[in-house]
Structure formats: C-alpha cells, structure tokens
Amino acid sequence: MKRSLFDDEHLMFRDAVRRFVAQEVAPYHAQWEEDGIVPRELWRKAGQMGFLGMDVPEAYGGGGLRDFRYNAIVDEELIRIGASGVGFGLHNDVTMPYFLEYTTAAQQARWLPKMVTGETITAIAMSEPNAGSDLAGIQTTAVPHGDHYLLNGQKTFITNGILSDAVIVVAKTDPAAGHKGITLLVVERDMAGFERGHNLEKIGLKAQDTAELFFHDVQVPVENRLGAEGQGFYYLMRQLPQERLSIAVIAVAAAEAMLEMTVRYCHERTAFGRPIGKFQNTRFKLAEMQTEIAVARVFVDRCILELNAGTLTAEEAAMAKWWTTELQKRVADDCLQLHGGYGYMLEYPISRFYLDTRVQTIYGGTTEIMKEIIGRSLGF
Numbered sequence: 001m002k003r004s005l006f007d008d009e010h011l012m013f014r015d016a017v018r019r020f021v022a023q024e025v026a027p028y029h030a031q032w033e034e035d036g037i038v039p040r041e042l043w044r045k046a047g048q049m050g051f052l053g054m055d056v057p058e059a060y061g062g063g064g065l066r067d068f069r070y071n072a073i074v075d076e077e078l079i080r081i082g083a084s085g086v087g088f089g090l091h092n093d094v095t096m097p098y099f100l101e102y103t104t105a106a107q108q109a110r111w112l113p114k115m116v117t118g119e120t121i122t123a124i125a126m127s128e129p130n131a132g133s134d135l136a137g138i139q140t141t142a143v144p145h146g147d148h149y150l151l152n153g154q155k156t157f158i159t160n161g162i163l164s165d166a167v168i169v170v171a172k173t174d175p176a177a178g179h180k181g182i183t184l185l186v187v188e189r190d191m192a193g194f195e196r197g198h199n200l201e202k203i204g205l206k207a208q209d210t211a212e213l214f215f216h217d218v219q220v221p222v223e224n225r226l227g228a229e230g231q232g233f234y235y236l237m238r239q240l241p242q243e244r245l246s247i248a249v250i251a252v253a254a255a256e257a258m259l260e261m262t263v264r265y266c267h268e269r270t271a272f273g274r275p276i277g278k279f280q281n282t283r284f285k286l287a288e289m290q291t292e293i294a295v296a297r298v299f300v301d302r303c304i305l306e307l308n309a310g311t312l313t314a315e316e317a318a319m320a321k322w323w324t325t326e327l328q329k330r331v332a333d334d335c336l337q338l339h340g341g342y343g344y345m346l347e348y349p350i351s352r353f354y355l356d357t358r359v360q361t362i363y364g365g366t367t368e369i370m371k372e373i374i375g376r377s378l379g380f
Helices: 009-022 029-035 040-047 068-080 088-101 105-117 176-182 232-268 281-308 316-343 349-361 366-377
Strands: 123-124 139-145 148-159 166-172 184-189 193-200 210-221
Touching: 009 068, 009 148, 009 366, 040 105, 040 176, 040 210, 040 232, 068 088, 068 166, 068 232, 088 123, 088 139, 088 232, 123 148, 148 184, 166 210, 166 232, 176 184, 184 210, 184 232, 193 366, 232 316, 232 349, 281 316, 316 349
Parallel strands: 123 166
Antiparallel strands: 139 148, 148 210, 166 184, 193 210
16 A cells, blocks of 8 residues: 655655664664674764654754654664664654743754754653652652752663663652652763663564663762653653554554565475465455554654644543554564564574564553553543
C-alpha cells in the first residue's frame, strides 16, 4: 500500500537517513550488541547529518521542522534493519519536547545546541524499583533549598542511562501533594552525588544502554528545573501521547520488516519438494499479517498527521500503542514459527527481532494501562 503521508522533502530526508544507517549503523550493530552500547561518535555523526533535533529552532542549530514525520522516518529506517540499540528515538521523540516546551530562552541556549550536535545525549528518568506506570507512587524527592533542590532517590530501566549527559528526573518536591507535587529537574553528568549503576542485561535491545540511576544529596540548581514547580505530572501527561506514538511507529515498522524477511524465507525454503509459501497454512498466515499490518499502518499514519495538527488525543495514542505493539508480538511469533528451527538461531535476524519485540508492550505504559486510558474515556 502506497503511503500518502510524505512529501518530496520527506523522501529526500529518508534517502539520506537510509544511506547513513547503511554506512554507519548496519555494519557495526552486531558488535554494539556484544558491547551493550553504541559509541558516542555515532551520535556526533548523526548530529552532523541533521538527524538529531529536527524540530529544534534554527537559531540553536536545529532544522526548525516541527513535523513528526521526520522523526518517524529516523525511527523507521533504524528499525528496518533491526538497529534497536540506537537511542535516537528517545532523544528526538521523547525528551526533546520537554526541552522545547518547558524551558526558558536561557535554558534553550544552554542545552539545545549540543543536543542537536549529539554532544549532549538525553534521557528521562521516570520508573523506579517500586513505581512504573503509577507515576504518583514515585519516591524520589527533591527538597527545595534556596537556590537549589536536594535530590535523593533511585531510578531504573533508564534508556540511554549510561551515555546520557542530561537526564530529566521526575521527583516529588511536595510528597504530601501526590501527583500535584511532582517536578521535573535536569540532572547533568558531572553533578556530585549522581551515580549510575551497571549497564543492565536484557533479553533484547542488547545494544541499547539501560541503567539504574542513583541520586545522593545531588544539589540541582533551580535553573535546572523544567517549567513550574509541582507541574511535572501535567507536563508528563501532555507529552506521553507523542512517546506512545513513537513506540507505535517502531512497532509497525518492525512488523513490516519481519513480514518482508519471512516472505523472502518462504520463497526460498523448501519442504516436500516445494517452497513452504506454497502451503495453504503459510499463505494464510502471511495474508493475515499483511492485512493487519496494512490496517495498523493507516491508523498510525493518521495519528502522525493528528499529532502534527495538535489534535492527537491521549486515547488515540493509547489505541495506537497497545494495538500495534500487540500486533508486533503476534507477527514476531508467527514469523519465527514460519522460519522453523532456523528462526531460533541468533544468526537469523528474525530471532533478534523476536527478542527486541517483547518490551514494546511494557515500556511507555503497559497494554493494560493503555486499555484503562481508553476505557476511562468511555465514561467508566
């Protein structure tokens, strides 16, 4: 199905991203999976090419393109080759809006230029050992002390946790106020009392650095606060739809990539003297996946346009996130099954896609939370 989402400028941008991924990512990603991290140099190269901070104003070195289609292209081209370890999506799609929407001119001048060049890598720290989807249950505190906050607590499962230079930390400045007492603070790499745990081992996303973060009496200057004190929860709720749409974009692109490689395999692999694609069960499985992916693609593309227009609702983003990530899981399972024993071998890309897929229904809000958001919108 031809997509009508993109203009000529987007297609030219995609060509550039695809060449970059082929030259700078594809040949090395397997080694990065062994290393558990991608090199910082990759970020600087991406920054030089204009693939970071596309929506940052030109005055700060960005492209000035407030158009999520460019973000989607970067996400799609990386996942198309299974480059799940490159954390550009977290940087571009998830953290960048906070630095654009809730910062002063002085803060933007201080942070944005290096975020665009890849010199400053960002992360956002929400989850804690005892608080995931329930943000009101976080225990990290930031006690006001004149011109700074005294930050104490622990975060876990933080993407870009090792590489990050600027981390948006979700903390309670007024624990008694519940979600109304949450504030967002930017913690920088060299701040005393800020420590990182080891790079966490995961069943998938092997090249993506994921870590625990520890804060022991970290003095965070007031000028590192994003927006107003006590408004952090509302800022998070406002930005979560884009994060969830980003996950949906990746889910559909991954499903398309898995189906494409499985169709090729079913043409090449023979059983009982003919390609396995000639068997009715195989054709039916492929037909089902092709149809569901096409339907998901149309909905996600529409959500991208709605996000650009400022009309994407939290409920629609939740629909996109849970439906596409659950679809991605089904496609991964069915495609691996059609590969047979070879699908269980790590030398076959489908096995790595299978492992990388599993977290998609968990982070950014679990499937169950997505359904709860949708259900509440119906008046229950």
